[in-house]
Amino acid sequence: MSIEIKIPALGESITGGVLSEWLKKNGDVVKDEEPLFTLETDKISSEIPSPGPGRLVISVEPGAEVKVGDVVGRIEAVPAGAAEAAPAPATAAPSDAAATAPATPSSAPAAAPAAQQKPAAETGGQTLPPSVRRMAAEEKVPLEQISGTGKHGQITKTDVIDFLEKRSAAPAPAPAASAAPAPVATPAPAARGTGAGATAEGRITRRKLSPLRRKIAAQLVMAQQNAAMLTTFNECDMSAVMSLRSKYQDSFQKRHGIKLGFMSFFIKAAVDALQSVPAINARMEGDELVENHYYDIGVAVGTPRGLVVPVVRDADQKGFAELEKVVSEYAVRARDGKLQLDDLMGGVFTITNGGIYGSLLSTPILNPPQSGILGMHKIQSRPVAIGDKVEVRPMMYLALSYDHRVVDGKEAVTFLVRIKDCIEDPTRLLLQG
16 A cells, blocks of 8 residues: 655645755655655745655656656555565665565664664754754754754754854865866867866856746836835934843843844834825736735745745734744745745735845845835944934844835835934834833
8 A cells, every 4th residue: 555645725825835955865764744855846945754654766856847746755554563664776776675674674774774873972862853864954054053943942944054054154265176177278268168187067057947946036026117216325323222122132032032123123113114104005906006004024944946935924913022933034034945835825015134244235036916016225324413422333234125116205215214213212113012
C-alpha cells in the first residue's frame, strides 16, 4: 500500500510553483506530517509535510515546475520493525527495490546517513528541522557554535542566517589563487570558445529566477507602468521617540516580553495619517475609486529569497506591545519560510525600512494596488536649526511614494507632515493606546 504525495492547494490564487528542494532523501523512512520538500511559489515558500508514515519514493527532481495536484512521489508502507533500518540508495529506484534494504540490519549502522548523526554530535542532542541541517551543511556552519533562540533553545533558520551575517562581516582570509594563472594566459577572445583552455568558468553564473523573484520583478514593473507614481520627502527629529524608548525600554520589556522598537511608532503614525488623509487609504479599480475604511498595514521584510510584505491586521486596534509582537513574529516566520498565504494578502498601505541596511534616502515603489508606501531610513546625527540655535539631532529622512491618480500633491504632503508630527510628538500616539 502506498500514499501519493501531491502538490497541495495553498490558496485560490496559487496554481503551482517550483519544488525547490527535497528535505528527505529517496528511501528515507519518514513520519506522518514530517516536512518532505519545499515548494516555492510566487508568494511564499512552504515546507510540505508527509501525508503519512512510511518510506519515501521520489519521482520528481528538485527544481521542477509543478502544479497543484501533481504527484511528486509516494510513501510506501514499511513492514513492522523495519522503521529504523537503513534507507535505500538515493536513486529513483522502484519501490520493491527500496523494500529490500531492511533485509540486512547488521549493515544499518554503517549505512546510516551522516545527516542523521550530526544533530546529536553538533547540537547537544537536538533534533533539528531538515531545512536547518541542510542550510548549515551547505554553508559549512558549525552548529555547536550557535545558541538557539527557538523553543527550548532549538536552533532555527534565523539563527543560522544571523551567524552567516556575522561571519561575513568579519575579515576573511584571501582565497588561494592557484588556478588563476591558466585563464589569465588565455587571450580574451578565446574565452568565447568551447576548448578546455578557453572556458569562462567562474566568471559568470546563470540561473533561473525563482517564482518569488519573478513575482517581485513583475510587481515592480506593474507598479511603475500602471500608476502615476510620485515621491515626496521630509525629515523628522527622532529625539522624542529615542528618549521615550530609552526611558521605558526596561519596564516595557519586563511587562510585555518584547523590546519597544521603532516600527510600532511608525505603524501608529501611519494609521493616524490615514485617518487624517483618507485619500491615501484608497485604490483605483478599473474606472472606480475604492475607499478602504480599515487599517491593515503591510510591513516589508527582507528574506534570503526576496522581499515579502506580511500584513498587520487592524493596526488601529492594536497597542504598541501587540504591534511589536506581530512584527517580530512575522520577521522570524519570513526568514524561516513559515509565512502563510493569508499573512501576505490584502493591506491598504505599506511601510518599508531601508535604514536597517544603511539607506539614507530612497524612493520606495508602490505595492499594487495600494496608493501609498512610506520609506523609513537610517537615523543620522545632523546639525539642524532649532529656533535661533544649531543643534545636533538624530534625524531620519522620510519618503512617501503615492499614486497621483488617486492622491493629490497637497494630500500627499499633508500625510507625510502628519507622520512627522506624530514621530516628533509621540505622546499623541500613546494617548491613542
